[in-house]
Structures are given as C-alpha cells and as structure tokens.
Amino acid sequence: MPPTGVAEKALRLTEMIRENLSKVDEGELDGLIRALLRTIGSGKIFVVGAGRSGLVGRAFAMRLMHVGFSVYVVGETVTPALKPGDVLIAISGSGETRYPITIAQEAKKIGALVVAVTSFPNSTLGSLADAVVTIGGRVVPRGQKDYEARQIMGIHEPLTPLGTLFELSAMVLLDAVIAEMVHLLGKSEEDLANRHATVE
Amino acid sequence: MPPTGVAEKALRLTEMIRENLSKVDEGELDGLIRALLRTIGSGKIFVVGAGRSGLVGRAFAMRLMHVGFSVYVVGETVTPALKPGDVLIAISGSGETRYPITIAQEAKKIGALVVAVTSFPNSTLGSLADAVVTIGGRVVPRGQKDYEARQIMGIHEPLTPLGTLFELSAMVLLDAVIAEMVHLLGKSEEDLANRHATVE
Amino acid sequence: MPPTGVAEKALRLTEMIRENLSKVDEGELDGLIRALLRTIGSGKIFVVGAGRSGLVGRAFAMRLMHVGFSVYVVGETVTPALKPGDVLIAISGSGETRYPITIAQEAKKIGALVVAVTSFPNSTLGSLADAVVTIGGRVVPRGQKDYEARQIMGIHEPLTPLGTLFELSAMVLLDAVIAEMVHLLGKSEEDLANRHATVE
Amino acid sequence: MPPTGVAEKALRLTEMIRENLSKVDEGELDGLIRALLRTIGSGKIFVVGAGRSGLVGRAFAMRLMHVGFSVYVVGETVTPALKPGDVLIAISGSGETRYPITIAQEAKKIGALVVAVTSFPNSTLGSLADAVVTIGGRVVPRGQKDYEARQIMGIHEPLTPLGTLFELSAMVLLDAVIAEMVHLLGKSEEDLANRHATVE
Numbered sequence: 001m002p003p004t005g006v007a008e009k010a011l012r013l014t015e016m017i018r019e020n021l022s023k024v025d026e027g028e029l030d031g032l033i034r035a036l037l038r039t040i041g042s043g044k045i046f047v048v049g050a051g052r053s054g055l056v057g058r059a060f061a062m063r064l065m066h067v068g069f070s071v072y073v074v075g076e077t078v079t080p081a082l083k084p085g086d087v088l089i090a091i092s093g094s095g096e097t098r099y100p101i102t103i104a105q106e107a108k109k110i111g112a113l114v115v116a117v118t119s120f121p122n123s124t125l126g127s128l129a130d131a132v133v134t135i136g137g138r139v140v141p142r143g144q145k146d147y148e149a150r151q152i153m154g155i156h157e158p159l160t161p162l163g164t165l166f167e168l169s170a171m172v173l174l175d176a177v178i179a180e181m182v183h184l185l186g187k188s189e190e191d192l193a194n195r196h197a198t199v200e
Numbered sequence: 201m202p203p204t205g206v207a208e209k210a211l212r213l214t215e216m217i218r219e220n221l222s223k224v225d226e227g228e229l230d231g232l233i234r235a236l237l238r239t240i241g242s243g244k245i246f247v248v249g250a251g252r253s254g255l256v257g258r259a260f261a262m263r264l265m266h267v268g269f270s271v272y273v274v275g276e277t278v279t280p281a282l283k284p285g286d287v288l289i290a291i292s293g294s295g296e297t298r299y300p301i302t303i304a305q306e307a308k309k310i311g312a313l314v315v316a317v318t319s320f321p322n323s324t325l326g327s328l329a330d331a332v333v334t335i336g337g338r339v340v341p342r343g344q345k346d347y348e349a350r351q352i353m354g355i356h357e358p359l360t361p362l363g364t365l366f367e368l369s370a371m372v373l374l375d376a377v378i379a380e381m382v383h384l385l386g387k388s389e390e391d392l393a394n395r396h397a398t399v400e
Numbered sequence: 401m402p403p404t405g406v407a408e409k410a411l412r413l414t415e416m417i418r419e420n421l422s423k424v425d426e427g428e429l430d431g432l433i434r435a436l437l438r439t440i441g442s443g444k445i446f447v448v449g450a451g452r453s454g455l456v457g458r459a460f461a462m463r464l465m466h467v468g469f470s471v472y473v474v475g476e477t478v479t480p481a482l483k484p485g486d487v488l489i490a491i492s493g494s495g496e497t498r499y500p501i502t503i504a505q506e507a508k509k510i511g512a513l514v515v516a517v518t519s520f521p522n523s524t525l526g527s528l529a530d531a532v533v534t535i536g537g538r539v540v541p542r543g544q545k546d547y548e549a550r551q552i553m554g555i556h557e558p559l560t561p562l563g564t565l566f567e568l569s570a571m572v573l574l575d576a577v578i579a580e581m582v583h584l585l586g587k588s589e590e591d592l593a594n595r596h597a598t599v600e
Numbered sequence: 601m602p603p604t605g606v607a608e609k610a611l612r613l614t615e616m617i618r619e620n621l622s623k624v625d626e627g628e629l630d631g632l633i634r635a636l637l638r639t640i641g642s643g644k645i646f647v648v649g650a651g652r653s654g655l656v657g658r659a660f661a662m663r664l665m666h667v668g669f670s671v672y673v674v675g676e677t678v679t680p681a682l683k684p685g686d687v688l689i690a691i692s693g694s695g696e697t698r699y700p701i702t703i704a705q706e707a708k709k710i711g712a713l714v715v716a717v718t719s720f721p722n723s724t725l726g727s728l729a730d731a732v733v734t735i736g737g738r739v740v741p742r743g744q745k746d747y748e749a750r751q752i753m754g755i756h757e758p759l760t761p762l763g764t765l766f767e768l769s770a771m772v773l774l775d776a777v778i779a780e781m782v783h784l785l786g787k788s789e790e791d792l793a794n795r796h797a798t799v800e
Contacts, residue, residue: 005383006229007221010376014218017372021210029206046799050400050475052262055255058677059367062252065678066362074799075450075475077658077673078665081798088799099400102502106799158389159379162266162396167259171371172217176210179359183205189358196362198681198710199646199674199688199703200250200299246599250675258477265478273477274599275650275675277458278465281598288599302702303599310598398481399446399474399488399506405783406629410621410776417772418614421607429606450800452662455655459767462652466762499800558789559779562666562796567659571771572617576610579759583605589758596762600650600699 009159013168016160020136020169029173031131033180035087035115039069046082046107048074049091050099052167057091060174066192067181074103084111092116093138093166095123104128117174119166135173137166212359213368220336220369229373231331233380235287235315239269246282246307248274249291250299252367257291260374266392267381274303284311292316293338293366295323304328317374319366335373337366412559413568420536420569429573431531433580435487435515439469446482446507448474449491450499452567457491460574466592467581474503484511492516493538493566495523504528517574519566535573537566609759613768616760620736620769629773631731633780635687635715639669646682646707648674649691650699652767657691660774666792667781674703684711692716693738693766695723704728717774719766735773737766 039045045064049057057073064071072079074088082088088107090100095118104114104125116129119138126132137160160168182192239245245264249257257273264271272279274288282288288307290300295318304314304325316329319338326332337360360368382392439445445464449457457473464471472479474488482488488507490500495518504514504525516529519538526532537560560568582592639645645664649657657673664671672679674688682688688707690700695718704714704725716729719738726732737760760768782792 006376006380009379010221010373018214055259059255073677103799161389161392173210176206179209180206189361192361199706277473306599399503406780409779410773414618421610455659459655561789561792573610576606579609580606589761592761
C-alpha cells in the first residue's frame with residue numbers, strides 16, 4: 001500500500017520540527033540547564049503553561065521528577081509555596097499568554113529565577129524572564145492572530161495549526177534536556193524507572 | 201558556536217522519531233480516522249492514558265475539540281457517561297498499563313468502540329481493542345523491564361528513557377491525524393482558533 | 401467510647417457551617433440560579449477557582465453536568481472558548497485571588513455574565529462581578545493575613561485554618577443549589593446517574 | 601425576607617451531615633491518624649478517589665501538604681513511585697469504585713498500608729484495606745443502584761443525589777482530621793500559610 005495522507009503528513013511534521021530545532025541556541029540551553037542544576041539540594045522547580053504548552057510542561061516535569069529533581073506543576077494539588085531562589089519554567093509560544101505571564105510576574109516578585117520557553121524572546125513573557133530558550137514555531141508577530149498572518153503569507157492548509165509546531169518542537173527539545181541531565185548526573189534508565197509512578 | 205550537547209541530542213531525537221514514524225501503517229491510521237468520523241453528530245470520543253501517554257492523549261483531545269468533535273478525557277471533571285457507540289482512544293506504549301486497560305475493558309462492556317495506540321498490537325490492550333494504531337518506541341517485549349532489555353542490548357546511555365520515543369512519536373503522529381481531519385472536514389485555522397479556550 | 405478529638409471537632413465544624421450558612425441571602429442565591437438557568441439551550445457555564453476553592457468549583461461543575469448543563473472547568477483539556485452570554489462562576493473566599501480575578505476580567509471583556517462566590521462582596525472579584533453570592537468564612541478584611549487577624553482576635557487553635565470554613569460552607573451551599581436545580585427541572589436521581597461517568 | 605428554597609435546603613444538608621458524622625467511630629479515626637503520623641520523616645502519603653470523592657481527597661491532600669506531610673495525589677504529574685511502608689488513603693462511598701480498588705490492590709502488593717474511607721467496611725475496598733474509616737451517606741447496599749433503593753424507600757426528592765451525603769461528610773470529617781493534626785503537631789495557622797501555594 002503506498003503511503004497516503006496521515007503517515008506522509010507525520011513525516012512532513014518531523015521534517016518541520018528538525019528544521020525548527022536546528023536553529024536553537026546552545027547557549028540558551030546552557031542557561032536552562034544551569035538554572036535546573038542549581039536547585040539540587042536547595043530549591044524547587046515549578047513549571048507553568050496554558051493549554052498544550054501546559055501539557056508539554058507537565059511531560060517535562062514528570063521526567064524531571066524521574067531524574068530526581070524536586071519539581072511541581074503550578075495549579076496541581078500538592079504544589080507548595082514558591083520561595084526565593086526557586087526556578088520557574090514558563091512555557092508560551094507567543095509569550096503573550098496571560099496565565100504564565102501572571103505566574104511569572106508573581107514569581108519574580110518572590111525572588112525566583114524565571115526561564116521562559118517561547119518563540120518570541122522580546123514578548124511580554126520573554127522580556128520579564130531572567131533567561132529565555134527560543135524555539136520557533138509561532139510564525140506570527142505577537143498581537144496578530146495566527147490565521148491572519150498565515151492567510152497573508154499564503155499558507156492555506158494548516159499542517160501545524162495554532163501553536164502546533166512550537167509545542168511539538170518544545171516537547172522534543174525538553175526531552176533532549178532530560179537526556180542531557182541523565183548524562184550530566186550519571187543516571188541510568190533504572191534510576192528513572194525506580195522513581196516512576198508505581199500506581200497510576 | 202558549534203553544536204554541543206542538547207541541540208545535537210534534539211536532532212538525534214527527531215531522527216529517531218522520523219525513522220520510527222516511517223513504519224506506521226496507513227491502513228491502521230484509516231481505522232482511527234474512520235472511528236473518529238463516525239462520532240460526528242451522534243457520539244462522543246473519550247481519551248485515556250496514564251503518565252506521559254495521558255498527556256499526549258490530552259494534547260490530542262484538545263485539538264479534536266478545536267476541530268469540532270465532542271471529546272472528553274477520562275477522569276476530568278465534566279466527562280459524562282460513555283455510551284454504546286462512543287469511541288475510546290486508549291494510549292499505552294507497552295499496552296500493559298493497568299489504568300487504560302481497565303477503562304478499555306469497561307468501555308467494551310458498555311458497547312463502545314476501542315482504538316488502542318500502542319507499540320504492541322498483541323499486548324493486553326491491543327488484543328482487546330477493536331482497532332490498533334501501532335507506533336514503535338518501546339524496544340522491549342512486554343513483561344520485561346525496559347532497562348533490563350536495554351542493558352542486554354548494550355544501550356548504555358538512555359537518550360529516550362522509558363517510553364520517550366513512543367510518546368514523542370505518538371504526539372507527532374496524532375497531530376498528523378489532526379491535520380488530516382482539518383483537511384477532510386474543510387476546516388480553516390480560523391475555525392480552530394474560534395473554538396480555542398479564550399479564558400485559561 | 402466517649403467522643404474524643406476528631407469526631408468532636410467534626411461536629412464543631414458542622415455547627416460552624418450551619419451558623420455560617422444561616423446568614424446567606426436567598427436573593428443572592430436566586431441570582432445565581434437565574435444565571436445558571438439562562439444558559440439552558442443557548443449557553444455554557446464555566447467554573448474557576450484556585451486551590452481548594454477550585455476543587456469545590458469542580459465538585460459543583462460535576463453535578464451541574466449530571467443535571468444536564470453544558471459546563472466546563474477553566475483550565476481543563478476540553479474547555480472551549482467562552483462566548484458572550486456564557487456564565488462564569490468564580491469562587492474565592494478572599495475575593496482577592498489573582499487567578500479567578502484574571503479569568504473574571506477576561507470573561508467580562510468577552511461579554512459573559514460573572515457570578516462571584518466570595519466572603520467579601522466588596523473585594524476585587526466581588527466588585528467586578530455582575531452578581532455575588534456571599535458566604536462567610538474568611539474572618540479577615542482583605543489585605544490582612546488570616547493568622548494575624550486571628551491572633552488579634554485571640555483565636556489560638558485553628559479549627560478552620562485559612563479558607564476552611566468558607567470552602568466547607570460553599571461546598572454544602574452549592575450542593576443545595578444542585579438540589580434546587582434538580583427540583584426546578586424535575587430531574588430524578590436516575591436522570592443524574594444516567595449522565596454520571598461510566599468509565600473513571 | 602423569609603428563608604425559601606436554597607438556604608433552607610443548605611441547612612437541611614448541614615443537619616444531615618451532623619447526624620451522619622455523629623456516628624463515626626473515634627477508634628477508626630485513631631487508625632487513620634496513626635497511619636498518617638507514621639509517614640513523618642520516612643514515608644509518603646498517597647490519596648486516590650474517583651469523581652467527587654477524588655476531589656474530596658485532593659482537598660485533604662492539599663491541607664496535609666500545608667501541615668508539612670509528604671503527600672501526593674495518584675495520577676497527578678509529579679507523583680513518584682509508591683514504596684513499601686507508604687500509606688494510601690482510598691476514598692469511595694460505595695467501596696466498589698473500580699479505580700481506587702485497582703490502585704489499592706497494587707498498593708497492597710507493593711507493601712503499602714491502605715486506609716479506606718467508605719460507607720461500607722465490608723465492600724471490596726473496605727475488605728482489602730488495612731484500616732477503614734466508615735462514613736455513612738450511601739444509603740444502599742452495594743451492587744444496588746442508589747435510585748432504585750431510594751425509590752423502594754420512598755425517597756422521592758433527591759436532596760443528596762448519588763454520593764452527595766458521603767462526600768460532604770467526608771470533606772468535613774477529613775478537615776477535622778487536619779485540625780487534629782495541627783493540634784498534635786503544634787502547628788500554627790502561620791505555619792500552614794507559609795507552605796500554601798504562592799503562585800496559583
């Protein structure tokens with residue numbers, strides 16, 4: 001059977017993610033990794049995002065827990081007080097999503113270190129963060145609706161509607177961060193499995 | 201600046217996803233798409249998964265909602281009764297995760313159509329499902345711990361610990377399913393944006 | 401066995417709830433009920449709250465779904481766009497919690513009707529709402545920390561720490577609203593059971 | 601204004617809770633409190649429940665965190681592996697809800713201590729638990745649908761449909777357990793406020 005619609009679209013998505021991730025800045029990633037490492041033994045990591053960015057953040061948080069970090073998702077039941085010196089990872093493709101911006105503002109006031117993961121380092125979220133990891137995917141300047149920009153650009157069939165390319169790229173990149181952490185901390189897959197939820 | 205650790209790892213992950221997705225069966229994907237389409241106007245879609253597979257399922261459910269489907273995540277607050285003729289999408293790399301299996305068994309009893317998304321079509325979950333979408337990633341036979349199998353196979357540094365490769369591949373593939381739905385139903389990006397949460 | 405610590409405390413809590421609920425204003429409750437009823441057939445209800453107030457909101461939302469309303473929890477996966485004419489129920493004891501305030505402000509801009517459930521009708525949340533249901537429990541004026549106020553008032557052993565009395569009272573009162581809805585709409589317990597989640 | 605529908609119903613609900621809680625066994629509550637205390641310094645508490653019982657469990661877990669316990673909700677993002685010696689609190693009015701039963705069975709196999717909070721100590725959940733806290737509210741024997749039993753009993757207007765009375769009573773009783781913990785551990789309201797989420 002010759003490949004038709006969906007499998008082909010999946011390969012095109014993968015190609016788009018690859019091209020998108022080829023532009024990430026290793027220096028920015030170093031900043032994220034150093035922020036995470038400094039919490040060991042003395043601080044906590046908090047993750048926040050709305051919608052699918054929030055789900056990507058949760059997937060990242062779960063693996064950080066498996067690796068051994070003290071990590072929480074903003075808004076979940078057992079999330080304690082964020083304190084000075086803690087680290088907040090705020091994820092928003094546009095950098096203009098109200099919820100992570102509000103949380104990031106409060107975290108800054110408390111004295112936490114804020115790392116933004118966004119397509120726009122000059123967005124509201126990017127501008128208030130202490131460090132930024134820039135991941136492309138949002139093809140529009142902020143303030144402008146995605147579909148309007150795409151229509152102007154002549155992109156008629158949305159293969160990656162809304163934040164899809166940003167979200168997929170962030171999911172892959174943050175799993176590469178996990179792989180780097182596993183390497184840096186000398187963890188084995190068994191170590192991770194040992195912390196993985198046994199009742200779920 | 202030459203590429204170092206994380207960016208390089210991200211590109212290797214993307215390559216692994218691409219290779220993994222090159223093996224998916226378009227006929228199986230057709231089965232998933234037909235199952236989803238048959239709910240239009242008369243039924244509901246339910247999504248279930250544990251851990252990161254559950255997060256991938258939620259990301260899929262959110263986009264299905266944007267496209268216009270009546271869709272729910274098992275365990276969330278407003279999820280109503282599943283009825284005969286509804287469709288359950290159950291996601292588990294190993295196909296042996298207790299929670300989605302339990303839900304799938306109950307869904308079968310009620311008379312719903314169950315589609316499993318798994319690396320193992322002959323697993324417990326795959327065997328009880330009406331249709332399966334096979335996505336590689338779990339490199340071990342069921343019943344055997346991942347890390348044991350990897351150690352036997354000489355894989356020492358876990359770039360894709362636990363279910364990572366399955367989860368990333370499923371995330372991309374299910375977004376390709378969304379793109380196909382957008383195409384089949386003639387939706388524009390504006391249609392999706394119009395249903396996207398306005399308060400979050 | 402004579403009653404000792406916990407059972408006795410539970411009865412004292414119940415007594416505090418009863419006394420607290422004896423002061424609610426039936427007119428305010430009418431406003432809430434009319435707001436909910438006007439969504440039937442044409443609109444959606446959204447519920448928002450942070451922390452334990454958010455959990456009380458979810459318990460209320462679940463029963464509204466059982467009764468037959470189209471209801472969503474802000475921040476959950478399948479929550480669609482809030483539109484003009486929809487109703488937002490925002491729950492906050494102090495009326496100063498940032499998250500429900502932010503959501504309520506956005507809802508107002510969109511043209512939704514906002515009902516605040518709070519101890520302080522003149523709080524930020526209460527002031528911006530179209531209707532308020534006042535439930536006591538927060539014994540302090542806004543801006544002042546609970547425990548400081550309690551120390552001033554000489555309450556040394558916190559039987560109802562933080563928002564406990566407000567949350568318990570709201571949980572009971574909103575279940576009374578459900579009972580009233582069941583009565584007004586002529587629903588039987590079987591109707592509710594018929595919509596209750598069958599897989600969970 | 602004379603009291604009409606809702607406020608009156610709320611007072612009747614409070615009266616039903618009070619009567620229901622007057623029957624709880626202090627010895628059973630001692631068992632729960634000892635189970636919780638033994639985790640201090642060496643173990644973790646896990647909480648599980650489906651539907652509104654799950655929300656009551658979360659409200660309890662949040663306060664246990666405020667008091668200083670190491671506590672997790674089964675199914676949330678950062679919930680780690682349950683280990684031998686940990687404690688599982690499983691909440692189900694009927695004691696026959698599949699999800700908490702499944703989790704409790706797995707927890708027993710791992711070697712955790714299971715405490716059931718249920719109306720039926722002889723239910724499946726109650727029978728497999730190491731300790732039970734019995735809270736009335738479910739007026740029917742297990743296996744029988746609530747509304748059938750109520751019709752037989754001539755209860756025509758459901759003031760407390762489905763598990764309402766159990767859930768409300770459990771919410772109040774578990775807050776009395778929190779008050780007892782605050783007393784036993786010599787915590788002040790300030791201690792709790794100090795751990796309460798600062799970004800949410």
